[in-house]
Amino acid sequence: MGTTTVSRVINGGHRVSPETLLQVSRAIEALGYVPNQAARILKGYSTKTVGLVIPSIADPFFSQCAEAIQAVARANGSLLIVTTTQNDPRAEIDNINVLVRHQVDGLILAPANSHSPMLRQLLDTLRVPVVAIDRPVAHSRIPSVVADNFRGAVLATEHLLGHGYKRILCLTGESTLFTIRERIRAYCLTMEKAGVEILLDTSVKDYKSAEYAIESLLSGANPPDAIFTLKNSTTIYAFEALQKLNVPIPGRVALLGYDDFELASTVRPSISVVEQPIEEIARLAGEVLFDQLLDREAQSSTGRSGKAQQIKLETRLVPRASCGCGSRLAEAASSEKS
Amino acid sequence: MGTTTVSRVINGGHRVSPETLLQVSRAIEALGYVPNQAARILKGYSTKTVGLVIPSIADPFFSQCAEAIQAVARANGSLLIVTTTQNDPRAEIDNINVLVRHQVDGLILAPANSHSPMLRQLLDTLRVPVVAIDRPVAHSRIPSVVADNFRGAVLATEHLLGHGYKRILCLTGESTLFTIRERIRAYCLTMEKAGVEILLDTSVKDYKSAEYAIESLLSGANPPDAIFTLKNSTTIYAFEALQKLNVPIPGRVALLGYDDFELASTVRPSISVVEQPIEEIARLAGEVLFDQLLDREAQSSTGRSGKAQQIKLETRLVPRASCGCGSRLAEAASSEKS
DNA sequence: GGGCAGGGTGGTATCGTTTCCACCAATGAC
DNA sequence: GTCATTGGTGGAAACGATACCACCCTGCCC
Numbered sequence: 001m002g003t004t005t006v007s008r009v010i011n012g013g014h015r016v017s018p019e020t021l022l023q024v025s026r027a028i029e030a031l032g033y034v035p036n037q038a039a040r041i042l043k044g045y046s047t048k049t050v051g052l053v054i055p056s057i058a059d060p061f062f063s064q065c066a067e068a069i070q071a072v073a074r075a076n077g078s079l080l081i082v083t084t085t086q087n088d089p090r091a092e093i094d095n096i097n098v099l100v101r102h103q104v105d106g107l108i109l110a111p112a113n114s115h116s117p118m119l120r121q122l123l124d125t126l127r128v129p130v131v132a133i134d135r136p137v138a139h140s141r142i143p144s145v146v147a148d149n150f151r152g153a154v155l156a157t158e159h160l161l162g163h164g165y166k167r168i169l170c171l172t173g174e175s176t177l178f179t180i181r182e183r184i185r186a187y188c189l190t191m192e193k194a195g196v197e198i199l200l201d202t203s204v205k206d207y208k209s210a211e212y213a214i215e216s217l218l219s220g221a222n223p224p225d226a227i228f229t230l231k232n233s234t235t236i237y238a239f240e241a242l243q244k245l246n247v248p249i250p251g252r253v254a255l256l257g258y259d260d261f262e263l264a265s266t267v268r269p270s271i272s273v274v275e276q277p278i279e280e281i282a283r284l285a286g287e288v289l290f291d292q293l294l295d296r297e298a299q300s301s302t303g304r305s306g307k308a309q310q311i312k313l314e315t316r317l318v319p320r321a322s323c324g325c326g327s328r329l330a331e332a333a334s335s336e337k338s
Numbered sequence: 339m340g341t342t343t344v345s346r347v348i349n350g351g352h353r354v355s356p357e358t359l360l361q362v363s364r365a366i367e368a369l370g371y372v373p374n375q376a377a378r379i380l381k382g383y384s385t386k387t388v389g390l391v392i393p394s395i396a397d398p399f400f401s402q403c404a405e406a407i408q409a410v411a412r413a414n415g416s417l418l419i420v421t422t423t424q425n426d427p428r429a430e431i432d433n434i435n436v437l438v439r440h441q442v443d444g445l446i447l448a449p450a451n452s453h454s455p456m457l458r459q460l461l462d463t464l465r466v467p468v469v470a471i472d473r474p475v476a477h478s479r480i481p482s483v484v485a486d487n488f489r490g491a492v493l494a495t496e497h498l499l500g501h502g503y504k505r506i507l508c509l510t511g512e513s514t515l516f517t518i519r520e521r522i523r524a525y526c527l528t529m530e531k532a533g534v535e536i537l538l539d540t541s542v543k544d545y546k547s548a549e550y551a552i553e554s555l556l557s558g559a560n561p562p563d564a565i566f567t568l569k570n571s572t573t574i575y576a577f578e579a580l581q582k583l584n585v586p587i588p589g590r591v592a593l594l595g596y597d598d599f600e601l602a603s604t605v606r607p608s609i610s611v612v613e614q615p616i617e618e619i620a621r622l623a624g625e626v627l628f629d630q631l632l633d634r635e636a637q638s639s640t641g642r643s644g645k646a647q648q649i650k651l652e653t654r655l656v657p658r659a660s661c662g663c664g665s666r667l668a669e670a671a672s673s674e675k676s
Numbered sequence: 677g678g679g680c681a682g683g684g685t686g687g688t689a690t691c692g693t694t695t696c697c698a699c700c701a702a703t704g705a706c
Numbered sequence: 707g708t709c710a711t712t713g714g715t716g717g718a719a720a721c722g723a724t725a726c727c728a729c730c731c732t733g734c735c736c
Contacts, residue, residue, distance in 0.1 A: 002716035007694060017714060032463060037441050038385075039692035041376035042721045049419070049440070056405060063401035067394060070422060079440060081387070082420050084408060102387070102417060103375050125370055240604045263601045266578045340686035345724060355684060377722035380691045 010035055041103065046297075048078045050289065051099035051107035055087045061232065061259060062110070065133065065282035069108060072286030076293075078105065087112040087177070093122060100126060106289045110134045114178040129292040133285040135178040136310070143292075143309040145285040147276045149179045152315035153186035153230070156256050156274050159317055160226045161194050163324045165254060169199040169217060169224035171210070173234040183230045183258060199224055210237035215245055218253070225253055226323070232259040239271060239322075255322040269321035276315050284311055348373055379441060384635075386416045388627065389437035389445035393425045399570065399597060400448070403471065403620035407446060410624030414631075416443065425450040425515070431460060438464060444627045448472045452516040467630040471623040473516040474648070481630075481647040483623040487517045490612045490653035491524035491568070494594050497610075497655055498564045499532050501662045503592060507537040507555060507562035509548070511572040521568045521596060537562055548575035553583055556591070563591055564661070570597040577609060577660075593660040607659035614653050622649055 001024070008016050009024040016024075027033075041047050050073055054062040066082055073080045081104060083095040089112045099107055106129040111119060115138045123130055123142055132144035160168050170187045172180055184200070191198045201217070204210045217224055227242075229235040235257030242249055249255050249269050257264070260275040288311070319325040339362070346354050347362040354362075365371075379385050388411055392400040404420055411418045419442060421433040427450045437445055444467040449457060453476045461468055461480055470482035498506050508525050510518055522538070529536045539555070542548045555562055565580075567573040573595030580587055587593050587607050595602070598613040626649070657663040 003693080004695085004716055004718095005714085007692095008715090011694085015714065020714080034439060036380070036692050037439055038376045038379035039721085040694075042374070042380055042692080042723090043694050044721070045694090047376070047440075057395065057401050057408060058398075058405040060396075060398070060401075063395050063398075063404075066401075066420070067396040067422065070395060070420065074421075079419050079421065079436065081417050082404070082408065083412070083417065084405065098417065101372055101375055102385075236600060236604070243604060243606070262574060263605065266574070266581060267601065267605050268581070341723080342686055342688095342725085343684085346685090349724085353684060358684080374722050377691085378724080380693090380722080381724050382691070383724090 046105045046293075047103045049081055049102070049104050050078050051081045051083065051096075051102075051104040053083050053085060053092060053095050053099070053107060053109045055110060055112065056084050057082060059232075060261065061134075061276075061278060064278045065110075065285075068279045068282035069286045072283055072290065076290045078290075085112055087174070089113050089116055089119065093118060096122060096126075100128065104128060106130065106293055108133050108285050108289055109137075111137055111178070113176070114138045129289060129296065131285050131289045131292075133281060141309065143288050143311075145281050145288060145311045145313070147179075147281060147315050148312050149182035149315075150186040152258065152274045152276070152317075153183035153228075154190050155315070155317045156228055156258070157187050157190040159272075159319065160228060160254065160256055160323060161190070161196070163226070163254065165226035165324075166196055167199060167222060167224040168196070168226045168228055169201060169253075171204045171213070171227060171229045171234050171238055172200065172202045173204055173229075173231045175202045180230050187228065187230075204234055204237060207237045207240055210234070211241040211244060214238065214241045214247075218245070218247065223253075226250075227253055227255050229255070229257045232257070232261055235259070235271065235273070236261070239267070249322050250324040254324050260318060264318075265320060272320040272323035272325060273318050274315050275318045277313050281313055284313075384443045384631075385441045387419055387440070387442050388416050389419045389421065389434075389440075389442040391421050391423060391430060391433050391437070391445060391447045393448060393450065394422050395420060397570075398599065399472075399614075399616055402616045403448075403623075406617045406620035407624045410621055410628065414628045416628075423450055425512075427451050427454055427457065431456060434460060434464075438466065442466060444468065444631055446471050446623050446627055447475075449475055449516070451514070452476045467627060467634065469623050469627045469630075471619060479647065481626050481649075483619050483626060483649045484651070485517075485614045485619060485653050486650050487520035487653075488524040490596065490614070490655075491521035491566075492528050493653070493655045494566055494596070494612050495525050495528040497657065498566060498592065498594055498661060499528070499534070501564070501592065503564035503662075504534055505537060505560060505562040506534070506564045506566055507539060507591075509542045509551070509565060509567045509572050509576055510538065510540045511542055511567070511569045513540045518568050525566065525568075542572055542575060545575045545578055548572070549579040549582060552576065552579045552585075556583070556585065561591075564588075565591055565593050567593070567595045570595070570599055573597070573609065573611070574599070577605070587660050588662040592662050598656060602656075603658060610658040610661035610663060611656050612653050613656045615651050619651055622651075 005016060005020060006024055009021055013021045052066060052069055057063055057066060070080045081099060085091040085095060092112050108131045110133050114135050120137060120140050123137060123140060130142050132142050134146055136144035136146055172184055174180060188198050201213050204213055227238055229238050238255060247253055255271060257271055257273045260273045264271040264273055343354060343358060344362055347359055351359045390404060390407055395401055395404060408418045419437060423429040423433060430450050446469045448471050452473050458475060458478050461475060461478060468480050470480050472484055474482035474484055510522055512518065513522060526536050539551050542551055565576055567576050577593060585591055593609060595609055595611045598611045602609040602611055
C-alpha cells in the first residue's frame, strides 16, 4: 500500500479501485487518522483561514460584523481568526503581522487610523488580499466597504434643523476615528449652510462625563435644544444623563443618535437614530475578499478583476420619539398620555 | 551563507557572530522575508492557535466571552479562531472537527447539548485539551467553567417570593439548553418548597410571542403578579411587551430577568436582574486551557496536573426598580413622580 | 607542541503531504 | 501479434523550516 494511494483516497478517491478505496477508508477510520494540515499547507495549499482585525469583539457593531463575516467565511470553507486592537495603531500593526505569519489567506481590517503611513506601507507590502471595513485606508488601493457616514450625519442634522431646533449640540465621543470625523464634518457643513452656530463637544467618554457636559451646558446661557450623538455608546451615556437629570426629551432637548440599538425603540421616549446596514457592510466585505481569493486562485497574476473596489452604503434615518417625531410615530401604539 | 545560520538568526541569534547576524537581519528586512508557519508546525511546533466554539458572536454574553478569551490567548502568544453553531449540535461537531484538522492547540466550547453522546465520544477521542464554558459536558472529565445557574435562579425566585408575589410566571425562552434547564429546575424547586403554584411558559421566542403570552395570561383568571425571565433576550421581549401593553411595572406585574444588560439600569423602571460574572467565566476558562497546554508542554504525558477541573462561579442578584425594590433603590436619584 | 574546549558555521535528514513520473496489467484496435 | 490506451499503483522529489552532527578555527592549558 503506497502513500500515494492513501493520498488519492483522501483527496476524492479518483484513480483508485473500489476495493482499495474501501480498504484504505476503513483503515483511516480505525486509526482515527487525521491528515496533517501543516504538511498540506506546506505543499502550497491555502490555509483556509482569514483574519479579522477589529477594535473590539464586545462592541455590538463589530460583533455583528464578526458574525456576518464568519458566516461568509464558513460558506467559503474557511475559518475566521479574530483579533482586537482597542483602536491602538500599534496593536493593529502587531495583529496584522501575526496573522500574516500564520499564513491567513486574506484579511479584513477596520483601521484605527485611516491615514497612518505605517499602516499603508505595511498593507502595500502584504502578499495577501486585504479589505477595509467601516473605515477606508486613505491613498491606497485597498478595497473598502463603508457606510456613508457623511450623508448619514447630514440627514440627521437636517432632520433636527427641520424640526426647528437652532442650538444643536454634537457630542462626538472619541474623535480620532475616520467615521466620527466624517460625521463631524457633515454636521459642521450642514450647520454652516443653515447659518446656525456649531456646538461641538468632544469630551464625552463615559456616563460621568456625559452628565457633567450636559448639566453644565444646559444650565449655561443659550442652552442647546437638541443633541446629536455620533456613536452608540455616546447616545446611551447622553440618554442616561438626561434621564438622571430629569430633562424632558424632546420637550427641553431633543436627542438623535448614530447607530441603532436593541432597546432604542422600547425606552421612553424611544430614541431616533441613524441606522447603518451593519450586516450588509460585513457581508459585502467578506464577499469582496473571497472574490479576490477566488480570482487569485483562478488566474495567477492577471491582476484584479473588474469588481468594484470602493463600496459605500447608504444609511437610513429612523425617526422615533426623542427627536420630536413622537406625535406621528413611535407613540402610535402606546398611550402614555391616554 | 547556510540555511542553518539564517534559522538561528530568526530564532534568537544564539551562536551567531554579530556581523553575520546583522547581515542576515538586513537581508531578511530587504527581502520582506516571512518565515513559513506551516513548515515550523510540521516540525512539531504548536500552531499557537486555539479554537472557540460558541452559539453566536452577536449574542452579548458570548461576545464578551470571546473578547476575554481572546485577551487570554493573546497574553499567551496565541490566536483565537472563533466558530459559531447557532446551538445546532451538528454544526458543533462539524466545527470541532474542522478546528482539529486545523491543528488548534486546544479548544473552548459552549456545548449546545450537555448530554449528547456523539459530542462526548468525539471529545474523548480528541488529542487536544478542551474546556467547556457556560455549560458542562455531562459524564465526562472535560474541565468546565460555569456559573451557578441553579443558585442564581433560587436567589431570584426567593427574592420575588420575599416581595410577597404569589403568582410568579417563569418565561423560559428556548428550554433545551443546560443553563436554562438548571434555572427552570431551581425555579420549580423553590416554588414547590414555598408551596406556590408553578407557572411555566416556554413559548416566548421573540417580541410577538412575548406580547401574545403576556396579554393572554394577564387577561385570564388568576393572572401572574410577577414575571421571571430566564435569559437576556426574553427579558427584553417581555419588557417591550409590558410597555406596549401599558402594564405598570412593578405595580401590576413585577419583572426580574436573568443576565444584566447595558440599559437595564437606565430604562424606566430600571430592571432587576441576576448578573453573571461573564468576563471572569471566560477568563478562567482561558486560563484553565492554557494551564493544560503549558503542563502538556512541560511534562509530555505525566497526566493532568492537580488543577481544579470543575469550576462553578457565584452569580449575584442586582435589585432595581422592576421587582418592587424601587422605593429604596434605583429611583433614589430620579423624581418621576416628583 | 599537542590536544582540547568552545564559538561560529554549514550539510543534511526530517516532519507529512502532494505530485510528477514510471510502471504494470489488461483491453481493444489495427 | 504488436502497439497504443486506460485504470490502478508505487517510488521519490519537493514544500520550508529545524536540529543533529560534523567541521573549522582560534586560543589556552598542561
